Amino acid sequence: MSENEAMANAQQMLVSTFFVADAAFGLDTACIQEVVRVGDITQVHHASPYLLGVMNLRGRIATVIDLSIKMELGRTEIGEKSRILILDCEGEQIGLLVQYVSDAISIDAAAIRPAPENVRRAQGKYVKGVFETEDRLIALLDTDGVLAMEDPRETTW
Numbered sequence: 001m002s003e004n005e006a007m008a009n010a011q012q013m014l015v016s017t018f019f020v021a022d023a024a025f026g027l028d029t030a031c032i033q034e035v036v037r038v039g040d041i042t043q044v045h046h047a048s049p050y051l052l053g054v055m056n057l058r059g060r061i062a063t064v065i066d067l068s069i070k071m072e073l074g075r076t077e078i079g080e081k082s083r084i085l086i087l088d089c090e091g092e093q094i095g096l097l098v099q100y101v102s103d104a105i106s107i108d109a110a111a112i113r114p115a116p117e118n119v120r121r122a123q124g125k126y127v128k129g130v131f132e133t134e135d136r137l138i139a140l141l142d143t144d145g146v147l148a149m150e151d152p153r154e155t156t157w
Helices: 003-011 117-126 143-147
Strands: 012-020 023-028 032-037 051-057 060-066 083-089 092-098 100-108 127-132 137-141
Touching (some): 012 083, 012 137, 051 092, 060 083, 083 143, 117 143
Antiparallel strands (some): 012 023, 032 083, 051 060, 083 092, 127 137
């Protein structure tokens, strides 16, 4: 591979796109360990409303968050297309419930623009930036913002 090809690949980013409350979001696929169907979720009592519970992933326990509730966009109606994106957060498995997963697309990292001001005010801590595809504008999810604890009782995942 030539130096120019290596630089071009370094600037490319593979992004998984998905929907939350009918809004398009993306997440760097390097952050996603796997995508699973919604299975049995055991409720955790006295947890924050966005924390749906825990699920068993082949012997590993994953905490499941309703991304829509976390982002104050309502509650995700679980359906046939609903999926859980499994991420690793400091050694713990965290699942993000999404309405449905769309595509994995390669984008040029330079194409990511700052989120519009109205998005920064409303969802700024959850969005790193935005990028455009042929048919839609996609908000790039900031996993640090999404996974940040908001309740003082929550000290770790």
